[in-house]
Amino acid sequence: MPKLEIDGQEVEVANGTNLVQAAEQLGTEVPHYCYHPGLPVAGNCRMCLVEIEKMPKLQIACNTRANEGMVVHTKSDRVLRARESVLEFLLVNHPIDCPICDQAGECKLQDYYMDHDRQESRIPLESKVSKGKAIDIGPMIMLDQERCILCTRCTRFLDEVTGTSELGIFERGNHCQIDLFPGVMLDNPYSGNVADICPVGALTNKDFRFRTRVWYLESTPSVCPGCATGCNIDIHHRSGEVFRYRPRHNPDVNSYWMCDEGRLSYKRYQGEGRLLQPVQRAGEDWQPIAWDAAVGRFVDVLKGDKRIAGVISAQSSNEEIFLFDQLVREQLSGQVAGHSWSPEGASSDELLIDGDKNPNTAGLTELGLTLDARKIIDSALAGEIDTLVLYGTDLTQVCTVEEIAELGDKLDAAIVLDLRYGPSLEIADLVLPIASYAEIEGSFINRQRRCQVLGRSMEPTGHSWPGWQLLTKVAGSLGAPSHDSASAVFERIADKHAAFRGLTLAGLAGLGAPLGGATSGDG
Amino acid sequence: MAVEFSKESKAHFEEILTRYPKKRAAIMPTLWLAQKDFGYLSHEVLAYVAELIEESPAFVASVASFYTMYYKKPMGRHHVQVCTNLSCALVGSDNIVNCIKEKLGIGLGETTPDGKFSLDEVECLASCGTGPMMQIDDDYWEGLTTEKTLEILEKLAAG
Structure with missing residues (x-):
C-alpha cells in the first residue's frame, strides 16, 4: 500500500493503482481522453501529463503507477502549460462544429477546452484536413471522422471486450482516421458502448442523436429490465420520457457495459399502448372508472367465499410480488404462481446477455412463488376458479387463443393489472393501470441472487398507480396492515424472508447486494 | 476465399x-x-x-x-519513383518529373493505360550525392538528365 503526495495531500492507495485513480481518491480529476478504467492503457492522448518530483519530464498519469514517496503535482504551471499545448494539438484538425454536434454538453473536448485552453485557434478552418462526416457504420452508431481525437477507446473496446475488432485506425499522420474494413459493419450485440466511451462527438448513438440536448436530461440510477443479468444503468429522462439508458459501473455485475438489446428496451415501457386509466367492461365497450370506485370494485370482487387465483409476471418488482402473494395467498387463501416467459430463441451469450428476458425471475422464486402459471390456467379451465387476477401477465404466453375465450366463459371475474394493452384484456372485467419499473421505487433480484434497486425516474404515466400502492390499498381495505412506501414493504419482506434479512432499500442503493443464505445455482 | x-x-x-x-x-x-x-x-x-x-x-x-510502399490499387509493371527531396530538387528533379510525365502522358500517382508504368514522386532515397535520381522497381538510376531518363524509359517500354 504505497503512500504518496498529490498536490500537497497525502494519500494511500492499493498496489498497482495508477496516478489518475490515485488522484481520484482525493477528488482530483486528472483530465484524460484515452484512459478508461475498463480498458487497457494506451497512453496516446497525452492529456493526463503530471509533474512528478525528481523526474525530469512530465509523465502520463494513466500509465504511471503510484509509488511509495512519490510527490505529484497535477496543477503546476508546467502541467497547465502542457495541457494547453496538448489541447491545441488535439484541436488542430477539429472542425469546431459544436452547434451541430450531438455530443455538445457531454464532450470532453469542450469541457477541457473551457478548463485548460481557451485560446484562439492558430489554424484557419479552411486549412484543416477534412474527413468523413455522418458515416453510418452500423445499426447503433454514426461516425464522424473529423471530430475524432484518435484515443482508440473504441478500437480497444472492440478488441478486448467484444473481441470483434471491427474498427481500426487507417492512414497516417494528419490523415489518420477511424474506419471499418470495407464490407464490414459495426454490428455486434454491444456496439452501443462505443458511443458511451467515445469522449468526443466522433461516435454517436443513432437512437439518441438529435432527440434532445443532453443538458436537459435528468439522470436516475436504476437497473436494466431487459434480462436476468440486471445491468446497472442510469436512466436519462426528461418530463416523463426516457431518452436513453447508460450503463453504470458495477464491478460485480456488468463492469462498465450493457448490451444493445437492453439499451433499447426502454421503448417497451413508453409511447403508444400504455394503459392510462382504470376501465371496467360495459358490454362490448370499456367504461372509464375513477380510482376509488375501481379499487372498491376490485375489493368487492375479491370479497366473499370465492376461489381466487393470481398470476404475477417476473417483470414485477419484489415489493409487488410480495404484496400480491400476501393478498391472494395469505389473505384470500387463493393460489398464486409466478410467470416468467422468454421468446423462443431469445438471445444469450457468455458476457452479459441472459436468455431469461425477465429482470426478476429470481425475485419470484426467492419470495416463494412457483413458476407454474399453466397449472392455474388448467384449474381455471377445469372450472375450479371463480376469480382470476392477472398481474402484468400476457395470457397468450400461457395459453392458446381458444383457451383464452374459454377462460372468459368459465371465470366469474377476471381482474387485469397491467402496463399495456394486451390480449389478457380480452377476458378482463376490470383493468387497473400500473406504473412501469421506471416510475416506482422497488427492487429486482438478478441471476446472481443480487438484490438491486430501481430508481423512480418519473411520475407514473397517465393515471396509473405504482403497483405496491394499489396492492397495499386493496389489502388494507380487506383488513391487512397497509404500507406507506416501497421501503416499508421491503422491510416487511426482510422480516418474513431470511434471505433478505438485514437489507433495506436505502442500504441497497448504488450497487445492490447479494441475498443471504444458500445460493441457488450460479450465484 | x-x-x-x-x-x-x-x-x-x-x-x-x-x-x-x-x-x-x-x-x-x-x-x-x-x-x-x-x-x-x-x-x-x-x-x-x-x-x-x-x-x-x-x-x-x-x-x-x-505504409505507402504497400500498394492499395493496381500498379503498372514498372514503378517509377522520382526523388524530389531537397538535394535532388536543387539539381533539377523537377525537369526529370516533367519529362517523365510528358513521355508517359500521366500525372503523379497514375498508371499508363497500357499498364506498363506507374509514376510517383518520393522523399529522399539516400542518394543525394548523385542526384537527380529515380528508382524503377528495385534499381536506382542516378545522375539523371532528361535524355538519359527518356532512354531508360524507352528501353523498359520496349523490353
Missing part, C-alpha cells in the same frame, strides 16, 4: 512465421509477400492475410494503409 498464395509463397509464409513468437508479428513480411504474389493489396488480399495471421481485417488494412 477467392485469393490464395502459390505453393512457393505458402512455403515462404511458413518460413516467415518461424521468425516470430506470434503470428501477428509476421504481418509486414506477409503483406510484402502478398504484394509480390498478387501485384497489389486488394480488400480480398487483405482479408486473406488477416485470415493467415489470425487478426482482424481492420487491423491488417490499417497497417497496410500506414
Whole structure:
C-alpha cells in the first residue's frame, strides 16, 4: 500500500493503482481522453501529463503507477502549460462544429477546452484536413471522422471486450482516421458502448442523436429490465420520457457495459399502448372508472367465499410480488404462481446477455412463488376458479387463443393489472393501470441472487398507480396492515424472508447486494 | 476465399512465421509477400492475410494503409519513383518529373493505360550525392538528365 503526495495531500492507495485513480481518491480529476478504467492503457492522448518530483519530464498519469514517496503535482504551471499545448494539438484538425454536434454538453473536448485552453485557434478552418462526416457504420452508431481525437477507446473496446475488432485506425499522420474494413459493419450485440466511451462527438448513438440536448436530461440510477443479468444503468429522462439508458459501473455485475438489446428496451415501457386509466367492461365497450370506485370494485370482487387465483409476471418488482402473494395467498387463501416467459430463441451469450428476458425471475422464486402459471390456467379451465387476477401477465404466453375465450366463459371475474394493452384484456372485467419499473421505487433480484434497486425516474404515466400502492390499498381495505412506501414493504419482506434479512432499500442503493443464505445455482 | 498464395509463397509464409513468437508479428513480411504474389493489396488480399495471421481485417488494412510502399490499387509493371527531396530538387528533379510525365502522358500517382508504368514522386532515397535520381522497381538510376531518363524509359517500354 504505497503512500504518496498529490498536490500537497497525502494519500494511500492499493498496489498497482495508477496516478489518475490515485488522484481520484482525493477528488482530483486528472483530465484524460484515452484512459478508461475498463480498458487497457494506451497512453496516446497525452492529456493526463503530471509533474512528478525528481523526474525530469512530465509523465502520463494513466500509465504511471503510484509509488511509495512519490510527490505529484497535477496543477503546476508546467502541467497547465502542457495541457494547453496538448489541447491545441488535439484541436488542430477539429472542425469546431459544436452547434451541430450531438455530443455538445457531454464532450470532453469542450469541457477541457473551457478548463485548460481557451485560446484562439492558430489554424484557419479552411486549412484543416477534412474527413468523413455522418458515416453510418452500423445499426447503433454514426461516425464522424473529423471530430475524432484518435484515443482508440473504441478500437480497444472492440478488441478486448467484444473481441470483434471491427474498427481500426487507417492512414497516417494528419490523415489518420477511424474506419471499418470495407464490407464490414459495426454490428455486434454491444456496439452501443462505443458511443458511451467515445469522449468526443466522433461516435454517436443513432437512437439518441438529435432527440434532445443532453443538458436537459435528468439522470436516475436504476437497473436494466431487459434480462436476468440486471445491468446497472442510469436512466436519462426528461418530463416523463426516457431518452436513453447508460450503463453504470458495477464491478460485480456488468463492469462498465450493457448490451444493445437492453439499451433499447426502454421503448417497451413508453409511447403508444400504455394503459392510462382504470376501465371496467360495459358490454362490448370499456367504461372509464375513477380510482376509488375501481379499487372498491376490485375489493368487492375479491370479497366473499370465492376461489381466487393470481398470476404475477417476473417483470414485477419484489415489493409487488410480495404484496400480491400476501393478498391472494395469505389473505384470500387463493393460489398464486409466478410467470416468467422468454421468446423462443431469445438471445444469450457468455458476457452479459441472459436468455431469461425477465429482470426478476429470481425475485419470484426467492419470495416463494412457483413458476407454474399453466397449472392455474388448467384449474381455471377445469372450472375450479371463480376469480382470476392477472398481474402484468400476457395470457397468450400461457395459453392458446381458444383457451383464452374459454377462460372468459368459465371465470366469474377476471381482474387485469397491467402496463399495456394486451390480449389478457380480452377476458378482463376490470383493468387497473400500473406504473412501469421506471416510475416506482422497488427492487429486482438478478441471476446472481443480487438484490438491486430501481430508481423512480418519473411520475407514473397517465393515471396509473405504482403497483405496491394499489396492492397495499386493496389489502388494507380487506383488513391487512397497509404500507406507506416501497421501503416499508421491503422491510416487511426482510422480516418474513431470511434471505433478505438485514437489507433495506436505502442500504441497497448504488450497487445492490447479494441475498443471504444458500445460493441457488450460479450465484 | 477467392485469393490464395502459390505453393512457393505458402512455403515462404511458413518460413516467415518461424521468425516470430506470434503470428501477428509476421504481418509486414506477409503483406510484402502478398504484394509480390498478387501485384497489389486488394480488400480480398487483405482479408486473406488477416485470415493467415489470425487478426482482424481492420487491423491488417490499417497497417497496410500506414505504409505507402504497400500498394492499395493496381500498379503498372514498372514503378517509377522520382526523388524530389531537397538535394535532388536543387539539381533539377523537377525537369526529370516533367519529362517523365510528358513521355508517359500521366500525372503523379497514375498508371499508363497500357499498364506498363506507374509514376510517383518520393522523399529522399539516400542518394543525394548523385542526384537527380529515380528508382524503377528495385534499381536506382542516378545522375539523371532528361535524355538519359527518356532512354531508360524507352528501353523498359520496349523490353
